[in-house]
Amino acid sequence: MTAAPATDTGLAHELADEIAEVCAVAEKHAPHSDESAEFPVAVLDALRPRLLGLMVPTGHGGPGGGVDDLIDVTLALGRVDMSVAMAFAMHSQQVVGIVDHAGRRLADELxxxxxxxRMYLASVTTEEGKGGHLLSAQAELAAETGRLAVDRFAPVVTGGQQADGFLITMRSPDARSDDEVSLVFAAREQLEVTPCGGWNPMGMRASGSGPLRLTGHIPEHQVVGEHGRFRDIAVNTFGPLAHLGWSAAWLGTASGALTRTLTVLRDRSKGRKADLGSELLLTRLSTARQRLDTVHAMLRYTADMVSRSADSGADLSHPRQQLLLNSLKITASEQCHRAVDDLITAVGMRHGYLRDSPTGLERALRDLRSAALNYGNDRLHLSDGRLALLDPEVRYA
Amino acid sequence: MDARFTETLRPFLPFLEGDPITADTPLRELGLDSMQAIELMFALEDTFGAPLPDEALVEETFRTAGNLWEALLPALPETAAHATEAA
Incomplete structure (x- = not known):
């Protein structure tokens, strides 16, 4: 990761036309994807020419995107479809994982x-029976002569049916505990990919995150980083970028909801019905906007911390850095959901609750309800309580 | 590493199974999770009478027994550190 230039001059500015095109496709497909709970393949195809490679360094043929670029693009996508924004952010996080941790041969291939x-990456870190713990794994990689055998079931794999490749956490060969975890890359053609159930959730329906079983063999050099050292990748890359990317997707979703709500409220074409002088309405709009500005400020500040840390070669494992990253995730997940809930109250039944309202608040609320559950806030609070104990002087990152 | 250190550390490594603790002994892989890492820090503070320095609270410190010991050394009272170097 390199430090990214400011928003207005960043890659998102250069790629404005591509982003607008993807958003138009996403907007068009969002109602059907939501209805059918299917991953929008047309949107993925629109992302492929320029945006899937956003985080690939220039030396490998990409534009060399940084954290701020990832946030800018994810925010824009979130405004039209949170599922698309989440899939994009998670793919980009996987790409940075390869850039920062893969060996030369794998990086040159991939x-x-x-x-x-040509390579949309899905993340395979969930596993039954471990309660969503990122840093442990039960299914063990089997070392055979010159290759590794993968046999892995995962209950939630966002975009798994469409992925061209997977980054998979598994217990290392001959590990002494479930905490000895390796990350491996496997291309779709190296695996047998078997869907093991449906996907019929409350929201995030277009993310197509149904369960998969993955079996196959991969060469030894497709281990990302060292065997057993997934923790380093999680602490320095996956964790920070997941929290930043998810928060951007949620903020984008809530921002799009506010834009559409304000558009309806300001619409004079049908004889404006809303009483824009209502103090209750104004207060509710203010509160929603305040929540989003809070999340935006925290998102940009945290991104800056991550960029500064990457530039100085330091890691991100200090308690005050981990606390900020976790606080961002918790705050964004709560405040973006609350903001949309506020807006529903503000505009009432017709534009707040009906599925066919142009405000789209109903889908935004369902999608955002997943935010607190996606790497659960309850668990993050337990981590943060421990981390707080380690910093009695209360210093800030 | 002195004996008080390894004795304090041993109960936090459930997968060590009686092997000796050396500087290269990996801590995370042998079962030191984040909650236990905090308990271990408090135990070390009780044993040596000094907390780990703030700058040592990073992932690298908890990678191996040797790293943790090195991080602890500057915080030790003179006598303990000298006794260790002599030993």
Whole structure:
């Protein structure tokens, strides 16, 4: 990761036309994807030419995107479809995982394919029976002569049916505990990918995150980082970028909801019905906007911390850094959901609750309800309580 | 590493199974999770009478027994550190 230039001059500015095109496709497909709970393949195809490779360094044929670029693009996508924004952010997080941790051979094989838009990566970290713990794994990689055998069931794999490749956490060969975890890359053609159930959730329906079983063999050099050292990747790359990317997706979703709500309220075409002088309405709009500005400020500040840390070669494992990253996730998940809930109250039944309202508040609320559950806030609070104990002087990152 | 250190550390490594603790002994892989890492820090503070320095509270410190010991050394009272170097 490199420090990114300011928003208005960043890659998102250069790629404005591509982003607008993807958003138009996403907007068009969002109602059907939500209804059918299917991953929008047309949106993925629109992302391929330029945006799937956003985080690939220039040396490997990409534009060399940084954290701020990832946030800018994810925010824009979130405004039209939170599922698309989440899938994009998670793919980009996987790409940075490859950039920062893969060996030369794997990076040389994989990064040009990503830059060309031929490799959409899905993340396989969930596993039954471990309660969503990112840092442990039960299914063990089997070391055979010169290759590794993968046999892995995962209950939630966002975009798994469409993915061209997977980054998979597994217990390391001959591990002594479930905490000895390796991250491996497997291309779709190296695996047998078997869907093991449906996907019929409250929201995030277009993310197509149904369960999969993955079996196959991969060469030894497709281990990302060292065997047993997934923790380093999680602490320095996956964790920070997940929290930043998810928060951007949620903020984008709530921002889009506010935009559409304000558009309806300001619409004079049908003889404006809303009483824009209502103090109750004004207060509710203010509160919603305040929540989003709070999240935005925290998101940009945290991104800056991550960029500064990357530039100085330091890691992100200090308690005050982990606390800020976790606080961002918790705050964004709560405040973005609350903001949309406020807006529903503000505009009432017709534009707040009906599915066919142009405000889209109903889908935004359902989608955002997943935010607190996606790497659960309850668990993060337990981590943060421990981390708080380690910093009695209360210093800030 | 002195004996008080390894004795304090041993109960936090459930997968060690009686092997000796050396500087290269990995801590995370042998079962030191984040909650236990905090308990271990408090136990070390009780044993040596000094907390780990703030700058040592990073992932690298908890990678191996040797790293943790190195991080602890500057915080030790003179006598303990000298006794260790002599030993």
């Amino acid at each position: 990064l040009p394919r990503i830059a060309d838009g």
